[in-house]
Amino acid sequence: MDDQALKTETLPETWSVAGRTFTSRLIVGTGKYKDYAQNAAAAKASGAEIVTVAVRRVNLTDPNQPMLMDYVKQDEFTYLPNTAGCFTGEDAVRTLRLAREAGGWNLVKLEVLSDPKTLYPDMEETLRSLKLLVKDGFDVMVYCSDDPVYARKLEEAGAVAIMPLAAPIGSGLGIQNPVTLRIIIENAKVPVLVDAGVGTASEAAEAMELGCDAVLMNTAIAEAKDPIRMARAMKYAVMAGRDAYLAGRMQRKLYADPSSPLGGLI
Amino acid sequence: MQQALLGKNGVKMVKILLNGEEREVTATTLTALIDEIGLEGRKVAIEKNLEIVPRSTYLSTAIADGDRVEIVHFVGGG
Numbered sequence: 001m002d003d004q005a006l007k008t009e010t011l012p013e014t015w016s017v018a019g020r021t022f023t024s025r026l027i028v029g030t031g032k033y034k035d036y037a038q039n040a041a042a043a044k045a046s047g048a049e050i051v052t053v054a055v056r057r058v059n060l061t062d063p064n065q066p067m068l069m070d071y072v073k074q075d076e077f078t079y080l081p082n083t084a085g086c087f088t089g090e091d092a093v094r095t096l097r098l099a100r101e102a103g104g105w106n107l108v109k110l111e112v113l114s115d116p117k118t119l120y121p122d123m124e125e126t127l128r129s130l131k132l133l134v135k136d137g138f139d140v141m142v143y144c145s146d147d148p149v150y151a152r153k154l155e156e157a158g159a160v161a162i163m164p165l166a167a168p169i170g171s172g173l174g175i176q177n178p179v180t181l182r183i184i185i186e187n188a189k190v191p192v193l194v195d196a197g198v199g200t201a202s203e204a205a206e207a208m209e210l211g212c213d214a215v216l217m218n219t220a221i222a223e224a225k226d227p228i229r230m231a232r233a234m235k236y237a238v239m240a241g242r243d244a245y246l247a248g249r250m251q252r253k254l255y256a257d258p259s260s261p262l263g264g265l266i
Numbered sequence: 267m268q269q270a271l272l273g274k275n276g277v278k279m280v281k282i283l284l285n286g287e288e289r290e291v292t293a294t295t296l297t298a299l300i301d302e303i304g305l306e307g308r309k310v311a312i313e314k315n316l317e318i319v320p321r322s323t324y325l326s327t328a329i330a331d332g333d334r335v336e337i338v339h340f341v342g343g344g
Contacts, residue, residue, distance in 0.1 A: 030343060031344045057286070058338065069309055069339075098318060101311035101321065170344075
């Protein structure tokens with residue numbers, strides 16, 4: 001193997017967010033699975049090092065029901081607590097303070113949504129929440145619309161990662177606006193993750209080919225007919241997309257360019 | 267003074283709002299409350315009257331009539 005090939009093969013490529021370094025560029029959610037056992041198996045198959053989790057009241061009528069932590073174990077995954085279900089900055093701060101107390105994590109995912117039909121982020125409230133959380137000592141990865149102006153404002157307000165949507169949460173519509181994502185990626189100095197909307201492996205690869213640092217998904221895996229196989233497909237798609245981005249794609253041309261030499265024809 | 271609530275065995279009961287539900291408990295500290303509702307050893311976070319209670323102070327945190335207690339944990343989410 002020549003030097004270049006060796007380097008490409010063996011150097012683990014990593015990315016960092018708020019001083020924490022990861023090898024996997026796939027973050028997976030832990031919602032919507034048939035059960036926690038399937039959830040854990042899919043998370044393992046995806047190769048993800050980070051999983052998103054939600055904070056909810058314990059079930060008082062059945063305190064012995066299965067708990068996420070018994071399956072998706074904290075010694076195997078970094079928990080990224082989210083603010084799903086929060087519609088105001090105060091709700092988000094309250095939820096994440098509880099998450100910090102439950103697990104001691106400072107690295108969190110902020111999502112402040114607008115209406116239940118689109119689950120589109122309320123960017124004005126998201127920005128305000130971010131400022132509250134930063135003041136409270138959190139490292140905040142922010143779910144946001146694919147708006148380059150707001151992406152810049154979030155970064156200026158101290159977001160440790162910008163996470164624009166590819167399409168609405170759980171829609172599986174794929175990347176609707178590669179242009180704005182590309183602009184966000186080019187201008188950000190913090191990691192950019194495509195979060196939400198990816199439906200299948202080719203779309204995860206497409207997100208990575210745009211140059212984002214990682215992809216976050218939940219429904220694409222959880223609602224696949226075979227979630228564990230889809231988790232594995234996503235793992236390879238993200239790796240392939242990253243490699244393709246680093247390799248640099250060929251120029252698009254209008255006309256054909258033969259791959260076999262024209263000279264020496266019989 | 268309001269008469270104290272008494273449970274079956276004459277044990278004093280405390281009426282609290284636990285996770286949004288009215289509940290009468292015998293526990294007088296958060297540690298005892300966790301035991302009483304069967305959550306001992308579970309990784310939870312507790313908020314009392316909208317203030318986070320640090321885990322290290324559960325034993326010394328008293329609960330009294332009218333307290334609003336929230337006990338949360340991590341569940342699956344995206």
